Amino acid sequence: MPRRIGRVSEASAAPARTRIQREKREIILEAALDVFSTHGFRGSTIDQIADACGMSKPNLLYYFRGKEDIHETLMLRLLETWLAPLREFDNVGDPLTELRGYIRRKLEMARDYPRESRLFANEILQGAPRIRAMLEGELKQLVDEKAEIIRAWMRDGKIARTDPRHLIFAIWATTQHYADFDVQVRAVLGPDRGGDGRFEDAARFLEQLFLNGLSPRS
Amino acid sequence: MPRRIGRVSEASAAPARTRIQREKREIILEAALDVFSTHGFRGSTIDQIADACGMSKPNLLYYFRGKEDIHETLMLRLLETWLAPLREFDNVGDPLTELRGYIRRKLEMARDYPRESRLFANEILQGAPRIRAMLEGELKQLVDEKAEIIRAWMRDGKIARTDPRHLIFAIWATTQHYADFDVQVRAVLGPDRGGDGRFEDAARFLEQLFLNGLSPRS
DNA sequence: GCAATTTTTGACCGGTTGGACAAACGTTAG
DNA sequence: CTAACGTTTGTCCAACCGGTCAAAAATTGC
Numbered sequence: 001m002p003r004r005i006g007r008v009s010e011a012s013a014a015p016a017r018t019r020i021q022r023e024k025r026e027i028i029l030e031a032a033l034d035v036f037s038t039h040g041f042r043g044s045t046i047d048q049i050a051d052a053c054g055m056s057k058p059n060l061l062y063y064f065r066g067k068e069d070i071h072e073t074l075m076l077r078l079l080e081t082w083l084a085p086l087r088e089f090d091n092v093g094d095p096l097t098e099l100r101g102y103i104r105r106k107l108e109m110a111r112d113y114p115r116e117s118r119l120f121a122n123e124i125l126q127g128a129p130r131i132r133a134m135l136e137g138e139l140k141q142l143v144d145e146k147a148e149i150i151r152a153w154m155r156d157g158k159i160a161r162t163d164p165r166h167l168i169f170a171i172w173a174t175t176q177h178y179a180d181f182d183v184q185v186r187a188v189l190g191p192d193r194g195g196d197g198r199f200e201d202a203a204r205f206l207e208q209l210f211l212n213g214l215s216p217r218s
Numbered sequence: 219m220p221r222r223i224g225r226v227s228e229a230s231a232a233p234a235r236t237r238i239q240r241e242k243r244e245i246i247l248e249a250a251l252d253v254f255s256t257h258g259f260r261g262s263t264i265d266q267i268a269d270a271c272g273m274s275k276p277n278l279l280y281y282f283r284g285k286e287d288i289h290e291t292l293m294l295r296l297l298e299t300w301l302a303p304l305r306e307f308d309n310v311g312d313p314l315t316e317l318r319g320y321i322r323r324k325l326e327m328a329r330d331y332p333r334e335s336r337l338f339a340n341e342i343l344q345g346a347p348r349i350r351a352m353l354e355g356e357l358k359q360l361v362d363e364k365a366e367i368i369r370a371w372m373r374d375g376k377i378a379r380t381d382p383r384h385l386i387f388a389i390w391a392t393t394q395h396y397a398d399f400d401v402q403v404r405a406v407l408g409p410d411r412g413g414d415g416r417f418e419d420a421a422r423f424l425e426q427l428f429l430n431g432l433s434p435r436s
Numbered sequence: 437g438c439a440a441t442t443t444t445t446g447a448c449c450g451g452t453t454g455g456a457c458a459a460a461c462g463t464t465a466g
Numbered sequence: 467c468t469a470a471c472g473t474t475t476g477t478c479c480a481a482c483c484g485g486t487c488a489a490a491a492a493t494t495g496c
Binding site for chain 4: 045046047057058061066067
Binding site: 040121128140143205 | 260346358387391427
């Protein structure tokens, strides 16, 4: 006798129950990531998402309460993945090595998760209406914390003195650029270096820029 | 006797327009820039734009053929403004001074024309459906040209050897970041340094990063 | 096989959106 | 004034979009 479950899309303390339900929700989220990341929230339609995963619209709405619900679920999941590299950033080991590691991880994320990057960029571009609180709370706190680590390195003369928070911005900007502005990057590089090799070129360049730029001045 | 002009929105070889028509079109474009840059193309409505400039929708459609037409006009105009700093970039004078000038100009554009920056970012994020050709043609050509200037500096040992095109990407990314990700930047910096002072901090940081990062290695 | 439950679907609905249109209004030259 | 043209508006429409609903279909436990 099946245990009482009912509509999956109903809000409840305990999330989706059966294996099939979890799988279907996953398929929907996968398709939604594709659609939302390329058209933005308002530019995407439930029909597009439903088509993208071979489902009818009402069927999709059986698994999620609505468009907003899908987007929110996607966003919450994204944020965890997105902050992970910065959380890893620590003051064990050599400062320049640590920075290089962070740059590398961020660039790998731009390469491996470009849709997530674009989804995030879309949200910020439009004023971050759904994650404003998180930016001013969790993110700010995390950045402040890491900036303090960097500042300590500067005090110890291990790296050049600069504004640590703008340093973090610069790392974000340069790495995410390869995901968010991918079309432009490909267009400018042309077919010759438009393959995946551009990420290796970028890694080389960024390491040189940041490591030379931050080496302690004698 | 008024010379034959007719509907302003009609496509015609010569954009023969009265003074009033040119002014009204300007007002509309100004409002449209506001709306498109914060909601994206699909996320914006003609009604929003009409309201923003105190006009009725049909009245607005008397001056432009449609939503697409407004966006296209805005986009064409934007591109000229957008490429200007790169065009100015030349090999007269000291390389590092020239680079600093370019970074400064780009950062000033991010400060003074954030809406244009976001409009551009929106277009690229969504795959640049309307300006793909321009990216692969005009822009690529311009970048190649400037990259050659930078490469010559490297051959002369005036700046450190790196990939010139990724250098340009890095300058674009870091400067435009302050316009496109403004909400995030403000949130992280907090109220203390969230004023316009952040652009001065950014200028100082970016100059240090790029000039130290590119000084010829002894 | 049967009944309870989950999943899928087609039909439908109200609201929004881009746009058309003709009629009204304003302006200007003779 | 009047004719001709430019400008503005109210009204309307077809397409789209998010979402509901009841009923059909498939699945599951026994």
